[in-house]
Amino acid sequence: MIRFVLRRLAQSVPLLLVISLLIFALIHAAPGGPLSTYLENPNVRPEDIERLRRAMGLDRPLGMQYLSWLWAFVRGDWGFSYADGRPVLDRLLERVPATLELIGVACVMALIAAVPVGIMAAVNRRFDRVSSLFAVAGISLPVFWFGLLLQLVFAGALGWLPSSGRASFDGGDFADRVAHLLLPATVLAAALSAAWSRYLRRAMRDTVARPFIRAARSRGLSERTLLLHHALPNALPTFVTVVLLDVSMMASGAVVTESIFAWPGIGSLFTEALGKRDYAVLMAFLMCGSVAVMVLNLVADLAVHALDPRTRDAA
Amino acid sequence: MTYSWLGALPLALTFAACGGGEKPRAAASGGDLLTIGYDREPDTMNRYATHILEDIESCVVEGLVVNDEKMNIIPVLALEVPSTGNGSVILRPDGGMDVTWKLRAGVKWHDGVPHTSADVKFTVDAINKGDWKPESVDGFDRIESVDTPDSLTAVVHYREVYAPYRLQFVRGTLPKHLLDGKNIDAATDYNRKPLGTGPYRVIEWKTGEYILLEGVPNYWRGAEFPKIKRLLFKFLPNTTTRINQLKSGEVQLVALVPWDKVRELRGLPNVRLNQVVGNGYEHVTLNQKRFTPFADIAVRRAMAHAVDRDLIVNTLLDSLVTVVNGPIQPLSSAYEKNVTTYPYDPSRARALLDSAGWVTGADGIRAKAGKRLAFTLITQSGFAIRENVSQALQKQFRDVGIDASVRLIDGTSISSVWFKGDFDAMLHWWQQGADPEMTLFFASDRMPPAGRNINYFKDDSLTAMLYASDRTADEAQRITLLKAAQQRLAVLIPELPLYNTAKIDAVPARLQGFTGNPTNAGPFWNVYQWQLTAR
Numbered sequence: 129m130i131r132f133v134l135r136r137l138a139q140s141v142p143l144l145l146v147i148s149l150l151i152f153a154l155i156h157a158a159p160g161g162p163l164s165t166y167l168e169n170p171n172v173r174p175e176d177i178e179r180l181r182r183a184m185g186l187d188r189p190l191g192m193q194y195l196s197w198l199w200a201f202v203r204g205d206w207g208f209s210y211a212d213g214r215p216v217l218d219r220l221l222e223r224v225p226a227t228l229e230l231i232g233v234a235c236v237m238a239l240i241a242a243v244p245v246g247i248m249a250a251v252n253r254r255f256d257r258v259s260s261l262f263a264v265a266g267i268s269l270p271v272f273w274f275g276l277l278l279q280l281v282f283a284g285a286l287g288w289l290p291s292s293g294r295a296s297f298d299g300g301d302f303a304d305r306v307a308h309l310l311l312p313a314t315v316l317a318a319a320l321s322a323a324w325s326r327y328l329r330r331a332m333r334d335t336v337a338r339p340f341i342r343a344a345r346s347r348g349l350s351e352r353t354l355l356l357h358h359a360l361p362n363a364l365p366t367f368v369t370v371v372l373l374d375v376s377m378m379a380s381g382a383v384v385t386e387s388i389f390a391w392p393g394i395g396s397l398f399t400e401a402l403g404k405r406d407y408a409v410l411m412a413f414l415m416c417g418s419v420a421v422m423v424l425n426l427v428a429d430l431a432v433h434a435l436d437p438r439t440r441d442a443a
Numbered sequence: 444m445t446y447s448w449l450g451a452l453p454l455a456l457t458f459a460a461c462g463g464g465e466k467p468r469a470a471a472s473g474g475d476l477l478t479i480g481y482d483r484e485p486d487t488m489n490r491y492a493t494h495i496l497e498d499i500e501s502c503v504v505e506g507l508v509v510n511d512e513k514m515n516i517i518p519v520l521a522l523e524v525p526s527t528g529n530g531s532v533i534l535r536p537d538g539g540m541d542v543t544w545k546l547r548a549g550v551k552w553h554d555g556v557p558h559t560s561a562d563v564k565f566t567v568d569a570i571n572k573g574d575w576k577p578e579s580v581d582g583f584d585r586i587e588s589v590d591t592p593d594s595l596t597a598v599v600h601y602r603e604v605y606a607p608y609r610l611q612f613v614r615g616t617l618p619k620h621l622l623d624g625k626n627i628d629a630a631t632d633y634n635r636k637p638l639g640t641g642p643y644r645v646i647e648w649k650t651g652e653y654i655l656l657e658g659v660p661n662y663w664r665g666a667e668f669p670k671i672k673r674l675l676f677k678f679l680p681n682t683t684t685r686i687n688q689l690k691s692g693e694v695q696l697v698a699l700v701p702w703d704k705v706r707e708l709r710g711l712p713n714v715r716l717n718q719v720v721g722n723g724y725e726h727v728t729l730n731q732k733r734f735t736p737f738a739d740i741a742v743r744r745a746m747a748h749a750v751d752r753d754l755i756v757n758t759l760l761d762s763l764v765t766v767v768n769g770p771i772q773p774l775s776s777a778y779e780k781n782v783t784t785y786p787y788d789p790s791r792a793r794a795l796l797d798s799a800g801w802v803t804g805a806d807g808i809r810a811k812a813g814k815r816l817a818f819t820l821i822t823q824s825g826f827a828i829r830e831n832v833s834q835a836l837q838k839q840f841r842d843v844g845i846d847a848s849v850r851l852i853d854g855t856s857i858s859s860v861w862f863k864g865d866f867d868a869m870l871h872w873w874q875q876g877a878d879p880e881m882t883l884f885f886a887s888d889r890m891p892p893a894g895r896n897i898n899y900f901k902d903d904s905l906t907a908m909l910y911a912s913d914r915t916a917d918e919a920q921r922i923t924l925l926k927a928a929q930q931r932l933a934v935l936i937p938e939l940p941l942y943n944t945a946k947i948d949a950v951p952a953r954l955q956g957f958t959g960n961p962t963n964a965g966p967f968w969n970v971y972q973w974q975l976t977a978r
Contacts, residue, residue: 392651
């Protein structure tokens with residue numbers, strides 16, 4: 129087990145190196161750069177642009193820029209933001225709690241909705257048809273559209289909920305924070321629960337069709353016991369893998385949702401950094417995202433390992 | 444999926460019924476707090492280092508002067524605006540100039556330390572030291588030294604004549620007693636909560652969420668100012684969210700409302716739309732280097748006659764803006780109204796092209812010596828009005844035998860595209876500085892990277908006029924030169940001016956003292972006077 133983890137971690141080092149090179153190449157291939165925003169401003173003279181280019185180290189060859197970034201990065205120095213000059217690590221860390229809060233709550237909401245729906249859809253054909261209709265809608269609804277719609281209804285027309293932000297500036301008590309969290313978390317949970325309920329339904333269906341369930345049924349077990357104690361544990365490994373992989377994607381921020389709801393997480397930082405071509409923040413953000421995906425992949429494997437005795441024997 | 448999003452809505456309703464969401468609306472409506480929906484989070488609050496509009500900064504850090512809503516330069520921390528007329532600008536025989544700034548007495552930094560000429564000198568020295576990253580060193584790099592004969596007088600010695608000297612300290616001064624000997628880039632305390640002399644100070648900057656400003660108790664203009672106790676700038680980068688919050692009352696003021704959102708804000712009972720003539724102009728840049736037919740003046744004049752600007756303004760832009768004929772805008776003291784104009788006249792456009800030898804081909808597109816009048820017009824994507832205007836232009840050019848294919852490019856990428864000259868024609872605007880200088884945009888030697896002459900247009904007589912206007916300290920003489928330059932530009936028409944970029948701000952109906960501002964000083968230039976009256 130420990131060997132397995134160590135082997136996986138060792139494998140991830142060269143992979144991360146390749147990813148970092150790809151990310152670096154991609155973000156530099158996009159037109160524009162950290163100085164693009166200065167070009168529109170008539171007060172910034174061409175001499176200023178040259179001066180800033182040199183001061184930011186953007187005049188050095190790209191290969192050199194990459195190597196110096198890599199060397200600093202492995203030593204824990206993530207550099208300074210091109211946009212505001214503050215340490216990149218500070219900029220990321222101050223955003224992490226908001227993202228964790230949003231993703232955490234959205235995942236819990238999505239699970240609360242997806243698990244019962246997935247189970248019921250697996251065993252009840254009529255319920256399945258109705259739920260699949262909503263699942264398709266949930267997966268297809270563009271997040272930016274659904275988010276703005278919720279804003280218009282609940283913040284605009286009804287005026288029940290704040291339309292954006294994480295807390296009122298002079299409030300911030302529990303009820304206020306919950307009120308701020310509801311709309312963005314609902315938007316995120318909508319798409320997740322739609323997909324997750326379908327995965328669980330599929331896994332449950334496959335399990336229910338297997339002979340051991342028939343055998344258990346013939347032993348006179350109640351449907352409830354059959355589903356929750358026999359079918360569900362067998363369906364869980366696939367489901368957990370999907371959930372953890374989805375969460376790993378979201379660990380890099382719920383980019384669109386955070387932007388619409390002005391949620392101060394790393395997703396909105398990413399949008400801002402992308403617009404300003406803040407290479408230092410983009411590199412750090414994307415590397416963290418890659419690490420998160422790798423770690424959660426590993427966690428998913430370990431979770432399956434724990435949930436499914438057969439994989440333990442294989443290992 | 445039944446319970447996915449539909450399942451979550453009842454949950455939302457339950458929480459909403461608990462009343463958790465009422466707070467922001469109530470908080471935003473108090474008379475002592477004004478909540479502003481701001482389109483971005485500032486990079487820094489250091490006015491010299493920021494590269495976005497200095498709206499929030501200007502509430503805290505005052506300039507020696509400011510541009511008012513008519514673009515007049517009026518003194519703030521200076522007692523008067525220096526000029527040749529009042530004897531505070533002296534031209535030296537060696538070609539340099541000395542500008543004397545008299546500072547207002549009794550002004551103190553928010554920590555109680557007096558604001559003095561030492562701060563002016565420190566600002567110049569700090570910027571010229573070159574060990575940090577101010578956005579622009581324009582003008583400062585021409586200053587030789589600063590003398591401070593007394594604590595309220597600063598004499599700035601320029602190596603050469605610098606015409607926009609009056610705006611040299613529009614971004615204020617840096618506090619010497621706080622920043623002397625420090626690395627200003629790394630002075631996070633100052634850059635996040637700057638020390639100023641203005642009506643407000645920063646109480647809290649919550650990253651990603653808001654900046655809260657509070658009125659200072661002993662503002663130098665008098666204890667009755669500022670009238671509004673607190674200003675809350677909420678960062679709302681998404682335009683629709685910003686407008687939604689304005690409608691729901693969560694924010695009360697949104698500066699620079701996009702033109703295509705104005706219709707939905709009209710008729711809102713608590714919102715007043717304040718409009719000022721802008722200091723920028725939308726136009727079509729014609730890159731003569733990349734698409735050589737633009738070097739033919741007949742083509743440029745024909746294109747100008749082919750465009751129905753009134754139609755574009757009255758339909759696509761809801762008459763919110765006005766047609767203009769050149770780069771200097773009507774509010775500027777250097778504006779010249781009497782210039783050659785090109786009224787909409789497609790038959791004249793055709794005749795001009797015919798006589799210049801541009802013959803219509805079988806496909807309806809004109810050509811001359813094998814070169815077709817077919818080019819790509821680039822413009823910014825996601826800017827709905829621009830996308831529509833570009834299509835209108837495409838149709839109108841087509842009517843006279845010119846083919847323009849439209850290509851949309853995202854906002855960040857487009858600047859590097861034009862800076863490299865990698866385009867044929869571009870629909871965009873220039874937001875001008877408060878000073879009417881045009882050299883950077885039209886002088887022959889100011890093509891990128893040396894400037895922003897992206898028409899790649901050359902005219903010796905115009906270039907001479909522009910440089911002469913830069914090298915005079917006499918305001919009247921400068922205006923005469925700039926007016927002549929505008930007339931010359933209109934005759935040569937290197938680009939196609941379309942309309943003025945009107946600035947529209949949505950403010951609370953009960954806000955008094957708000958005037959807006961066409962320059963980069965932004966609408967907060969007189970925030971100390973603003974007042975929310977009782978409902």
